[in-house]
Amino acid sequence: MVSIVLIGDEILSAEVQERNLYPLLSGFGRIGYEVREVRIVPDTIAAIAGAVRDLWARSEYLITAGGVGPTHDDITLEALAVAFSVPLEEDPVMTAFLKERYQDRFSPTVAKMALLPQGSEVLGCDQGWWPLIRRGNLFVLPGLPRALEDKIERLLALLPPRDRLWTAEIFLRADESLFARWLAARQSHCPAVTIGSYPVAENQDYRVRLVLRGLLRDDVLKEAREIACWMQQQGWLVRTGGSVGEIMVDGLADGI
Incomplete structure (x- = not known):
């Protein structure tokens, strides 16, 4: 470290x-x-x-x-x-x-x-x-x-090279309290991918930004896709992004 x-x-x-x-x-x-x-x-x-x-x-x-x-x-x-x-x-x-x-x-x-x-x-x-x-x-x-x-x-x-960390971002129009328990279960399901939840104030676009990080792109992408799909079903998903690229949500590519 x-x-x-x-x-x-x-x-x-x-x-x-x-x-x-x-x-x-x-x-x-x-x-x-x-x-x-x-x-x-x-x-x-x-x-x-x-x-x-x-x-x-x-x-x-x-x-x-x-x-x-x-x-x-x-x-x-x-x-x-x-x-x-x-x-x-x-x-x-x-x-x-x-x-x-x-x-x-x-x-x-x-x-x-x-x-x-x-x-x-x-x-x-x-x-x-x-x-x-x-x-x-x-x-x-x-x-x-x-x-x-x-x-x-x-x-x-000067430092020895390391595997890069892959990231995915999920922007939500919802209060953290609405999905906190569900998100905790997702984190337990995939410990290789860390999930951070970052609320923002006075933002008309979104209220929470989720950031997923992990060493394996496929792990991050899979977890991000499942979270984004669930959030989409709740009507909370605004958009996605991050270094993993496009995230497929309900058959549509949503991302950068």
Whole structure:
């Protein structure tokens, strides 16, 4: 599984609007990786190190975002060294990158960004807006959305390929309470396909969006077809969609 730690007092205090989680979640989902846990922690060494220790031990990949800049509250790298019980060491590749990036603005506060936990590597200094820091299965990303989004595709390209998740969407004009028990029975019938029910408010087109996900297209398509047909019989079906393509409902193709 993949875990994500978002770091920053500014997120918890609502000083800034969080914008990094969605691109991370959508990126991992697109290549077949499941994000199972996300934490938001303050700018303290104890909080960051504690979250990293806990999640690193049971995650296939761990992502941190935030706290790698030059200011006094950018302490993620120091906290990671504490979490792994290793010293901070100057990375010459990162130092060279920072000198090139900052030119005459290079200073001791900027130089501290090159102090990395022992065992780290710096990737892609010649690609994009900022390099990628990796230590084993841990990837360290900046909190600035522009810099983070610049790295997501490079990070994903480093991971072994996975089978993609197939999806089907079913849009309904009905309240969840009308079909909740029936849908629970469908989920028990086909555990290989997960079914999510997402209500929306003040939407004239539909009231609930069902999303089915699974590794096998045929499983997802079969389950989506049965659900869509039943919803059609109740008079609730609006339309269908998703990566599985067309869904046959009562002999007619309904989909994208």
